[in-house]
Amino acid sequence: MIMIPRTEKIPHHWIEEIINLVGERIVVVDREGIILYINGAYCEFLGTTVEEAIGKPAQDVIENSRMHIVAKTGQKELAAVQPINGSEMIANRYPLIIDGELVGAVGTVMFRNPEDWLLYKDKIQHLVEEVNYYKTKAEKNSKSKYYFSNLIGNSPSFSAVKKLAERVSSSQSAVLLLGESGTGKELFASAIHNNSMRADYPFVPINCASIPEHLLESELFGYDDGAFTGAKKGGKKGHFQRANRGTIFLDEIGDMPLAMQSKLLRVLQEREILPVGGQKSIAVDVRIIAATHRNLEEMVEEGTFRQDLYYRLNVIKIEIPPLRERNGDVELIAYNLLEKLERKFFRKGIKLSAKVVERLNQHKWPGNIRELENVLERSINVLDGDTIEVVHLPLYLRDDETGSIPKKSNEKESVNVAERHIESLKETLAQAEKQAILNALSISNGNKLEAARLLEVGKTKFYEKCKIYAIQ
Numbered sequence: 001m002i003m004i005p006r007t008e009k010i011p012h013h014w015i016e017e018i019i020n021l022v023g024e025r026i027v028v029v030d031r032e033g034i035i036l037y038i039n040g041a042y043c044e045f046l047g048t049t050v051e052e053a054i055g056k057p058a059q060d061v062i063e064n065s066r067m068h069i070v071a072k073t074g075q076k077e078l079a080a081v082q083p084i085n086g087s088e089m090i091a092n093r094y095p096l097i098i099d100g101e102l103v104g105a106v107g108t109v110m111f112r113n114p115e116d117w118l119l120y121k122d123k124i125q126h127l128v129e130e131v132n133y134y135k136t137k138a139e140k141n142s143k144s145k146y147y148f149s150n151l152i153g154n155s156p157s158f159s160a161v162k163k164l165a166e167r168v169s170s171s172q173s174a175v176l177l178l179g180e181s182g183t184g185k186e187l188f189a190s191a192i193h194n195n196s197m198r199a200d201y202p203f204v205p206i207n208c209a210s211i212p213e214h215l216l217e218s219e220l221f222g223y224d225d226g227a228f229t230g231a232k233k234g235g236k237k238g239h240f241q242r243a244n245r246g247t248i249f250l251d252e253i254g255d256m257p258l259a260m261q262s263k264l265l266r267v268l269q270e271r272e273i274l275p276v277g278g279q280k281s282i283a284v285d286v287r288i289i290a291a292t293h294r295n296l297e298e299m300v301e302e303g304t305f306r307q308d309l310y311y312r313l314n315v316i317k318i319e320i321p322p323l324r325e326r327n328g329d330v331e332l333i334a335y336n337l338l339e340k341l342e343r344k345f346f347r348k349g350i351k352l353s354a355k356v357v358e359r360l361n362q363h364k365w366p367g368n369i370r371e372l373e374n375v376l377e378r379s380i381n382v383l384d385g386d387t388i389e390v391v392h393l394p395l396y397l398r399d400d401e402t403g404s405i406p407k408k409s410n411e412k413e414s415v416n417v418a419e420r421h422i423e424s425l426k427e428t429l430a431q432a433e434k435q436a437i438l439n440a441l442s443i444s445n446g447n448k449l450e451a452a453r454l455l456e457v458g459k460t461k462f463y464e465k466c467k468i469y470a471i472q
């Protein structure tokens, strides 16, 4: 038996064995993100060997690795979910500080061997799915929990609208929220509800455009027992009943089919609903807040929206200004969104460079705040320091910079141009294509068919491109 004197350190060759025994997969990178050490267990899981992995950039060996980022920022990232080989792993990444100097990073991912992983998959995977389900549901519920204090913006145009909405929240009358996509109509509806006497009762948001036409009536008004084949035994309550004494938010009201518009009008007039297949009407006490990005007056003239319904909904009209007309609000909102994103990405202290603020202020924001959210999230994904610079912005927002290069070049400028990182034409085109798809999805609120229509490409081609660029 080998005896080690107590004063002696653990022999070097024991360390690897100890690491493997405690079931860790470990990787160590230098400041450039090059792998200095990786243990056998990790390599086995990755389907490589220690010899092959050492000396390579971590991103080339480990899928979705952020080790090179931690080695630069010095900010640890704990319990981050990292998809590897189609499985979600739990990764911890620590900056490696030796003698007070940041020299690299150490990363671990959980689960020791494929058997452990399979065991985990069987036992835990369904729990993960359940958690995800409840998380989405909770997010949806918390979405209804907005107050006027959550509506960020100090510009005169926005403050006036916010004040008006606050003033009318105590009224019982219907509200019509008008504004481009992503301007915050749902947030306004939620804040109005939470500031009203109905706040203790449900706020039920419905997107009229996302419910298939043949289901809209039963979704809104419910159905009675045996109303149609496949109907749930005992019938089902509709959204109006669920919203009783509270508020129903009918988003995209301009997309409601004419036949349904007549039925909705009847509910507004009679204050009662008739479930599908039902014989008896049910009284409901619901305040209606409707919203659309469409021009309802034009639709009334064209005959695609009922005039009487328009008058009923348009008792209090609130027009939310687009982001480009909200002077000074972009930076304020961007920092507010960054706080949310920092929590999501386990980051802290992210700033915007002055040039980025300038660029954001110049942009027209067709997708409004939702587009701004997407831009910031994308920037954080490629950020390896604390400050978002123009290079971190999507290509379409960087373009102006290229456009602003002085035409008359002098020596200094040509050096600057040469120093800029030039990507291949193929890569540039691919990035532009991907960004165009993301923009269209942002504007269409994630609706792929609408996005394909905006881009004037066929459905199949659109789905194909989404697959190529891994857009969900």
Ligand SMILES: Nc1ncnc2c1ncn2[C@@H]1O[C@H](COP(=O)(O)OP(=O)(O)OP(=O)(O)O)[C@@H](O)[C@H]1O
Pocket: 150, 151, 152, 153, 179, 180, 181, 182, 183, 184, 185, 186, 187, 188, 251, 293, 333, 336, 369, 370, 373, 445
């Ligand atoms: N004033 C604001 N301050 C901070 N965040 C905001 C503000 N307005 C909107 N947002 C954020 O922007 C995103 C879009 O908001 P929302 O869904 O309310 O827009 P919408 O006008 O209802 O969009 P659509 O018409 O496409 O349904 C949300 O993530 C929301 O949290």
